[in-house]
Amino acid sequence: MPVDLETILILVPEGALILSATALFVLGAADRRRSWWPVCATLPLLFALVMVVRDWGRPVLYSGPLIQDATGDTGRLLSVVLGLVMVLMAWRQTRRKLATEFFGGLLMVVAGLMLVSRANDLVFLFLGTELVSIPTYMLLFLGKRNRASSEATVKYFFLSLLASALFLYGVSFVYGMSGTTLLVGSGDLLGIRDKLPEIMQSQIGGLLPLGLVLVLAGLGFKITAVPFHFYAPDVYQGTTNVNAAFLACAPKIAGILALTRIVVNVVPAEFYLGAKLVIVLAIVTMTVGNVCALWQTHVRRLMAYSSIAHAGYLLIGLALGLASASSGGLHGLSAMLFYLVLYVVATLGTFGAFAYVRSRGEEAEHLDDLAGLSQTHAPIAAMLAVCMLSLAGIPPLAGFWGKLTLFSGAVELAFDMTHPMRGWFAVLAVAGALNAAIAAAYYLRVILVMYFKPPHSDSPVTADHGLQTVVAICSVLLVLIGADPGRLLDAIEPQAVRARQVPVEPELGMNAPDGEQIPE
């Protein structure tokens, strides 16, 4: 695989992050006080931010395993901003002794996310996702030193390995059929996309869906889609609020970006089989997430199920992208990215608020710890309420517009009389609406506890301005985006410019592989 200077040059920010992370790991051992390390982590992130913003809007460029396009730009920007926000959140929350390890891992994850968002190669994609996963194990372990935390880390570690295995297995199918791992070829190098018509015609073309399902399973773990979601409640509960925030955002960004890449490039246009699969996954995922969340009294467990439910909403966009090659599908993908951004903002705000509140010397764990927050800490309660309402999709906050763009895409297809899957999308739209209604119950319960229950005598907060800033920024963003959603949506839209031109093969066969194909 030819890697030229150009490729290396466009990887400067990622490289800088990895180098800085290495430096942090190494140099951290030499310093005992360790009070300046957050600053050291911020500087490379700021550098990356500047580079990303400078590269924003460059023409589409394929360079071997890398691609430079609008989706990549969006993903990179989101990743760097996530990194900065996480540094801000963890500034005071990390134990001093472990600061370099924590921040180094964080930089690694950000670099991994940025690679994922630019990957034009399945192996490269895997590399990126692993660069997200492996430091995450470490971060989880660094959060708290107790049994629950260790157990959560181990669970996440093993299940993540399994998911990676599934992903690789799927990639191997795709590679077997196409003979390349490159997504889109450049020059005389052919990618999967270019070979797709040929694969579809061939005898083994029917195995492509199997490979894609395995890939979907691997990435489904990252975005906590049912049935790959099992780890989420336990792990969120076992770790700290800051880590939970991280876990709710980073893997989800990686998974969604990777899925977008694959759907835009590898999947045949109007892949109805896949769309049906994703619709079922979406409905099951959001329903399981929401109905389980109704029972939770532990805030992080509640948010874990909430994040599962949101994965279901995000899959609606994926289904739209699979079912429709026309602008509707691409609209669905950009709606998915739009929703992802809103979800990340609201989730960071929520966990920030949870981390801010302390009860009896511990981090806020149970809903009861939030009782009467409106009286003791009115601003943070109001901001948390904004995040909750946005997650619930109450107009005019940002979350409402996210749900609206997703659902309206489904409704549009449901009313498209010529579309063969209109019935499926009708069911999907109805299920989405019902789930949004169910979800309101538990989000509003948090507000109810904060505003209508008497406060505990002792619920001091950590005097952490970093967390305060994060929560404030997130809630203000939610309100602002809610006031003018079109601006952000337009910024995300250009990724739809890359229309999918793969010839349509309506009835995609699958030469029934039997059980032996399934890894046991």
Next chain:
Amino acid sequence: MEWLVVLIPTLPLVAAIVTASLGPRVLRSQSHLPVVIALALSLLCSLVLVVQVQRGYTENSDTGFEVPIQLWSWAVIEDAHVPEISGLTAAGKSLDEPITRPFRVDITLRADALTATMLAMVTFISTLVALFSVGYMHDDRGYWRFFTYLGLFVFSMTMLVSVSNFLLLFVFWEGVGVCSYLLIGFWYTRPSAAAAGKKAFLVNRVGDFGLIIAVFLIWTTYGTVNYHDVLHTPAGKVVVDSKTVQEAVSEKAAGMDPGSTLIRGVLGQSRIKTNDFVIGPDGELVVLAICLLFLLGACGKSAQFPLHIWLPDAMEGPTPVSALIHAATMVTAGVYLVVRCTPLFAACPTAQLIVACVGGFTALLAAVIALTQFDLKRVLAYSTISQLGYMFLALGTGTMAGITAGFFHLFTHAFFKALLFLGAGSVMHAMGDVIDMRKFGGLRHILPKTHLTFLCGCLALAGIPLFSGFWSKDQIVKAVKEKADQLEVSAVTLADLDTVASAPPEKQVFTIPPPWSASIYRWLHWSAMFTALLTAFYTFRAYYLTFWGRQYVPEEADHPHEPASMWRPLAVLSVCALAIGGVLEIYHQPAGYLQQTPSLSGESFIPKLDGEVALISSVIALAGVGIASVLYLGDRPFVGWLQAFFEFRWLSRVTRRAVYCSPYRLSSEKFYLDELYGCVVIWPLRTLANISGIVDRWLIDGLVNLIGWLPRFAGWMVRSLHKGLLQFYALGMVLGLLLLVLWMWWIR
């Protein structure tokens, strides 16, 4: 002139907002200041406006004078109105009107003679009432609230009479209704006040329903809800100035101006000129429906039979409110509406006859009820209903004489009825909120100023010659009589020509033949004269019971007094009550001035005093006062006997039930109308509501709770999968994947 019309409603609104925001904390006992000042300024503006309208008319007096003032657009929907095919002919008939029209609601005010007169009357009375309230309401806990509501009411009322659009008319129609509700229930801790407020509001809803349906019909029939003509120039400008519009129309007729389109207002000058109110094949029926629905609305607001039942209960509100809203201003909104829509009613004689019947019957009914009431304010309330009935009776004649007479009566009545109510308020204030005339008497020495001013009001109300009420009531009676005469004459001619028989059959359904209507008007004339007798009687009965006879006061009256802030407005009003009718009559002002309004400028006439009618009216009024004097001055020897006679006590030996349907009982129990409504309307509705409540609570709520319980149940089922066992999780993932693959293979 424009800024005057805008300023008149704006000032009270600003005052209300200021009072509401500063009243409870800053102004406190000075809360009346903003409202009183604003009302006084509004009054000043209104008076200037009256003069300016007169001046404008003299400069340009061919078709009446109006100035629509467009402020901004509330709502615009392009091409909203597409008339049916049948309507096309009507549209084509006129001056190239556009076939499809926009639905435009412009915030448009207007200045014309009718509006200016109403504005002057409303602001004058409200200023005096506000001044009176300063004394009456002092020390009340809701002092600032009272003045806020008052300002809000005056805003709504002035807007009601100055908007130039039926939809806005409805908006402020509701606005005054809300203010009335708030003020009736002002002392909301009293159950009776809260109930009265609710009753007034609910009864008014019936009328409002009619009004809004009428507005819908107007929109579908005429394609606009504006009173005035609107010219849309090719440049997209909207011109409402009547002079420009008229010039453009004549240019258009001459073929000089092809670009602009004219949308003729419902009461616009172009429509009045061509008298184009009946549109389409069913036009007559539609116009009849519109008129009757307007009448329903007017009956609600102006307390006409059968919707009059709320007004007596509305006396639970503070007395200044009764004087302002429930005697002088708001209740005349219905009369104003009918006067405003005169051209519509003129296109439909049947509707006019119904208006006259409703008015005449209400006048008689309310007067009979007023005979036996002992609550001073209730006597006045029924008197108000009765006088409003007179106004409707006059409007129902449909002649210019009748309409101006009705409006003239509205004008004079506002002054003397406000005076009487404020007088009653003064009595009530002195008597410690006791208003039952049996509990006090002979107050003329205790409250000398109130006594004199109240007497002025009584003289005017009773129609004693030379006082205000006499002139206007005389005109009404005369107008009804003339109408009857005129119809009898035309009935004879029509019978000769045999036109009635040759008229198309479908038209006969909606037209009552002239001989019948002539006799109906004749009956109404008699009834009006009889009502005048009753009016004089009950007025002076109340006066004698309160101020004459043995002097005694109830226990609640600890210090009877008349503060200056209360008797001064009374004095001003009593001068008006005595003189305003005569002054206007001498200058022939009411008719002449009112005819400057475009929609009332049809036939020109000068009202003359009919010696015969005037004489009969005077005799009747004096006879009523005389009877009252005989019965209630001195020892009142006959009262008990008469009561026993009219209560059918002499029949009690035969049957005890006779008492319940005796004239006295019918009158004192208000003809059992409240009870009738209770049985026919309230009880069935309440039962239905109770049944619905039970269904809602047990069935619907049960279903909803069941549905709400389902997700929780599902959650309980699914959550048992999350046991925390790592091996199980991995198995779950793989099994799930297996399921997916199998399912995919299956649906392939």
